[in-house]
Amino acid sequence: MEDTTGSNPQSLGFTEKLKSWLSWSWTYVCFIWFVTMFLIIFFLKKTCVLPPQIFEWWYFRKYGTSFIEQVSVSHLRPLLGGVESSSTAGLFSSVNGEAEPRPSVSECKVWRNPLNLFRGAEYNRYTWVTGKEPLTYYDMNLSAQDHQTFFTGDTQQLRPEDAVMQKAWRERNPQARIRAAYQAIEMNHECAAAYVLLAEEEATTITEAERLFKKALSIGGYNRPYLYINLLVYIKRRLAMCARKLGRIKEAVKMMRDLMKEFPLLGMLNIHENLLEALLELQAYADVQAVLAKYDDISLPKSATICYTSALLKARAVSDKFSPEAASRRGLSTAEMNAVEAIHRAVEFNPHVPKYLLEMKSLILPPEHILKRGDSEAVAYAFFHLQHWKRAEGALNLLHCTWEGTFRIIPYPLEKGHLFYPYPGCTETADRELLPSFHEVSVYPKKELPFFILFTAGLCSFTAMLAMLTHQFPELMGVFAKAFFSTLFAPLGFFADKMESFMPSSFWHQLTRI
Numbered sequence: 001m002e003d004t005t006g007s008n009p010q011s012l013g014f015t016e017k018l019k020s021w022l023s024w025s026w027t028y029v030c031f032i033w034f035v036t037m038f039l040i041i042f043f044l045k046k047t048c049v050l051p052p053q054i055f056e057w058w059y060f061r062k063y064g065t066s067f068i069e070q071v072s073v074s075h076l077r078p079l080l081g082g083v084e085s086s087s088t089a090g091l092f093s094s095v096n097g098e099a100e101p102r103p104s105v106s107e108c109k110v111w112r113n114p115l116n117l118f119r120g121a122e123y124n125r126y127t128w129v130t131g132k133e134p135l136t137y138y139d140m141n142l143s144a145q146d147h148q149t150f151f152t153g154d155t156q157q158l159r160p161e162d163a164v165m166q167k168a169w170r171e172r173n174p175q176a177r178i179r180a181a182y183q184a185i186e187m188n189h190e191c192a193a194a195y196v197l198l199a200e201e202e203a204t205t206i207t208e209a210e211r212l213f214k215k216a217l218s219i220g221g222y223n224r225p226y227l228y229i230n231l232l233v234y235i236k237r238r239l240a241m242c243a244r245k246l247g248r249i250k251e252a253v254k255m256m257r258d259l260m261k262e263f264p265l266l267g268m269l270n271i272h273e274n275l276l277e278a279l280l281e282l283q284a285y286a287d288v289q290a291v292l293a294k295y296d297d298i299s300l301p302k303s304a305t306i307c308y309t310s311a312l313l314k315a316r317a318v319s320d321k322f323s324p325e326a327a328s329r330r331g332l333s334t335a336e337m338n339a340v341e342a343i344h345r346a347v348e349f350n351p352h353v354p355k356y357l358l359e360m361k362s363l364i365l366p367p368e369h370i371l372k373r374g375d376s377e378a379v380a381y382a383f384f385h386l387q388h389w390k391r392a393e394g395a396l397n398l399l400h401c402t403w404e405g406t407f408r409i410i411p412y413p414l415e416k417g418h419l420f421y422p423y424p425g426c427t428e429t430a431d432r433e434l435l436p437s438f439h440e441v442s443v444y445p446k447k448e449l450p451f452f453i454l455f456t457a458g459l460c461s462f463t464a465m466l467a468m469l470t471h472q473f474p475e476l477m478g479v480f481a482k483a484f485f486s487t488l489f490a491p492l493g494f495f496a497d498k499m500e501s502f503m504p505s506s507f508w509h510q511l512t513r514i
Helices: 008-041 050-063 067-080 119-130 137-153 161-171 174-187 192-202 206-218 225-245 249-262 271-282 285-295 302-315 324-330 333-350 354-357 375-391 395-408 425-432 451-472 475-504 505-513
Strands: 110-112 369-371
Touching: 008 050, 008 451, 050 285, 067 110, 067 302, 110 271, 119 192, 137 192, 137 225, 137 369, 161 192, 161 225, 174 192, 174 324, 192 206, 206 225, 249 271, 249 302, 271 302, 271 375, 285 302, 302 333, 302 375, 324 375, 333 354, 354 375, 354 395, 369 375, 369 425, 375 395, 375 425, 451 475
Parallel strands: none
Antiparallel strands: 110 369
């Protein structure tokens, strides 16, 4: 019997020609690949496969930041758990009783939180329940500095009890601070600052804190006018906040208005923000608008409270009837456009707030100090004002539909702002110092690399690796390449063999002649 393998020379010829054609076409595939790479390089201005310094220069010119720094900060540092280690010393006393210096966190200015909570009655209760510390040492350092400056005055004229209180504010241990306050009271029963410390840190309820503040108010140091003004303003403000927390909101509003009339030059204390929150709780929206008309001025520094309260009032006027579908069909009315513009203005000032208001991020207790336009300010605002947004029907829905549109208005990269100054680049570092470690700090802007750049960088890296391996191990890479292509084209050869068995030999003969 004849061997069947030799009975079909046309089939064998076709197989050889097919393999020859594949080998011939591979040359053109390689040529096309190199042409594609050339076009990619030309599109990227001939930088990707040139020395890294040129690519780094091009990336910096286009995106305003270093490629290596961006990758390291955004991707490598979170994986390695890297957060800048910072000293927690500052104004707190060291072991030997001397103040330990602390380097400045950044050039960003931090502000006292106008609605900061009470340590003993609120922050400590959180610690008792969760076992977590809601305040950082850096935040408490700033508070110690505030209290020293605000309550002890000129160090050249300190009374003995004032010297004790000046040391008390610097103590790290809360119990040591409380013991120092009692020591100052023993030295002088009319030491108002000592009662303030006890109200802030020892009182475990708001009612008890209010009693101690009233005690301090009754003995407020009449023989020292400058110190008395500072104490008087601080104590009256905290008494108003106690009344607000205990539900006596109208009384709190009256106390805040009287305080603002009595000391109109102390606008830096932002007492109007306490007033705005209390008026929103009363739903006295006309009074809120009157306060905004006075303080939402181009010459005055802005805050998230000012910008977002203004947006809330305008959103409240249209949000109950707002529908995205209807707005897309008929367009936005004048009132709706004003509301959307107010939301865009607020989001540009502080882009972190919407995620807290929309409950896309979990809230924590606000810090005692905030960084304007930072995540700490967003936490503080949302903690007190989320309930007011929920009370306005449809306001959160309008915010949800429109807040992301702000980022299409702001230039990118952020060389310049739209309605405000460019967003500062130092907020992340300062917020990490102000907010506890268990909180995931919101970062803006997140400069994510385009997919095309990532793809091209990976392709260039892969090509360079192959070239290096081929240069170092030519024989081994030759065997690998042969095995790789044999495996790659095995399905095609199997398919060709199957086609030969089903198709008549004359068909293949005619096809090869063509």
